[in-house]
Amino acid sequence: MEVIPAGPARRQWSAEAKARIVAASFEPGSNIAEIARTHDLVPQQLYAWRHDSLRAQRLAHEPLNFVPAIVDDPVSSLFSAF
Template identity: 70%
Template structure:
C-alpha cells in the first residue's frame, strides 16, 4: 500500500487579514487572481470571501427591497 502525504495544513485567517485582502481586491485596477496568489490563496477562495462579505453588509438605503416599487404585471 502506498502512503499519500496530505497537503499543506489548513490556514486560518484573522478577520482583519481577510478584510485587508478583500479591500485590496476592490482597489481600482486590481486583478482578483493576482491579488489571491499574492496572499497564497486560490482565486475561488477570494471570490467566496468577497461574496460572504457582500452578503453581510447592509444594503444602502437606495437599494433596500422594501423601497423598490412593485412591477405592474397585469
C-alpha cells in the first residue's frame, strides 16, 4: 500500500529566522512579495509575522497596570452577622 501525503508538512521557523526575515521586510525600499518568495513564504504569512512583531513591540513599551484586589473573608463576614 502506498501512502500519499495530503500536502507539504508545516515548517517550523525559529524565532531568530522569523526576526531576521521580518527585519528585512521593514528595511526602506523592501518588497514584501520578493522577500516572501525568497524565503519560500506566501506574502500573507510575512504580513502576519510583521503584525505580530509590531504588536509585541507595542506591548513591550506599555506599562503594566495592576488592579487592586479586595479579598473578602467569607467566614468572618458570616459570623459578624450574628
